[in-house]
Amino acid sequence: MRGRCGGSPHPDVVRRFPSPPSLAAGPLLSPEGRGIGVDNPSPPRGEEGPARRAGGEGNRRTDLSKDDRAHIVAIARTWLNTPYRHQASTLGAGCDCLGLVRGVWRGLYGEEPQTPPPYRPDWAETLPGEPMLAAARRWLVERAPDEAQPGDVLLFRMSPAAAIKHCAILAALPTAADPHARMIHAYWGRAVCESWMGPWWRRRLAAVFSFP
Numbered sequence: 001m002r003g004r005c006g007g008s009p010h011p012d013v014v015r016r017f018p019s020p021p022s023l024a025a026g027p028l029l030s031p032e033g034r035g036i037g038v039d040n041p042s043p044p045r046g047e048e049g050p051a052r053r054a055g056g057e058g059n060r061r062t063d064l065s066k067d068d069r070a071h072i073v074a075i076a077r078t079w080l081n082t083p084y085r086h087q088a089s090t091l092g093a094g095c096d097c098l099g100l101v102r103g104v105w106r107g108l109y110g111e112e113p114q115t116p117p118p119y120r121p122d123w124a125e126t127l128p129g130e131p132m133l134a135a136a137r138r139w140l141v142e143r144a145p146d147e148a149q150p151g152d153v154l155l156f157r158m159s160p161a162a163a164i165k166h167c168a169i170l171a172a173l174p175t176a177a178d179p180h181a182r183m184i185h186a187y188w189g190r191a192v193c194e195s196w197m198g199p200w201w202r203r204r205l206a207a208v209f210s211f212p
Contacts, residue, residue: 064151064210072151072211075107076100076169076184082192086121097167097186098132101153104169105139108211113139121188133164133207140209148208149173154183154197157206164206170197 064072078091085094089102102112114135119127133155136142140153148154148170156166168185171194172178180196197205 064149069149069151072104072108073169073171073184075104076171077194078107079103079186079192080184080194082186084186084188084190084192087116087119095186095192100184100186100192101167101169105211127163130163132167136167136207136209139212141212143208143210145205145208148181149210151211153209153211154205155207155209156201156204158204166204170208 079095079100082090082092082100083094084096085099086096087099088094088096089099091103095103098116102116105112116135119131136153136155143152150170150172152170154168154170155164156168157164158166166185166187168183170181171184172182174181178196180198182194183197183201184192184194186192
């Protein structure tokens, strides 16, 4: 399954979503019932304008069922062990964190709504504003971080003064047996992996979005 390349998931996993349909709620809680907490919520570097509900045209909301969300996670897991490659988005051959989310989008909808322009590894430190956050607000549906559910896209601000520059797919909520949420992501020097979303990552969580 993971040996396939070309940016599309295995045919056994593919199930095209309809053109974006409203959000199932439910907090991302610790076993004790506490929300995950966000120290660096978005916005704000002042360039991206006011927060808005987005999902492309018409600010569409979505109502993702548990099956929908399990399907998103299943697509993301087909990318596990794909090597890290800056700007790439090819299953089995290479991707970066954005390339993973782009690949999941293609698995859901067939084609991307926008091709990202070329970007350097230090784009978040050299470009003004919040390019990743602005793109997420353009094409995805923003929700409160403490309502995140499996299949949602997580955005991270690596330091308080920096732009958001890392993204992941939430794979699982905490349980009594496993007190940390898990996420699927790609980052420098690592293949796509599913890892715990421990305190270090939770402190840097800045925004959460659902696929439309």
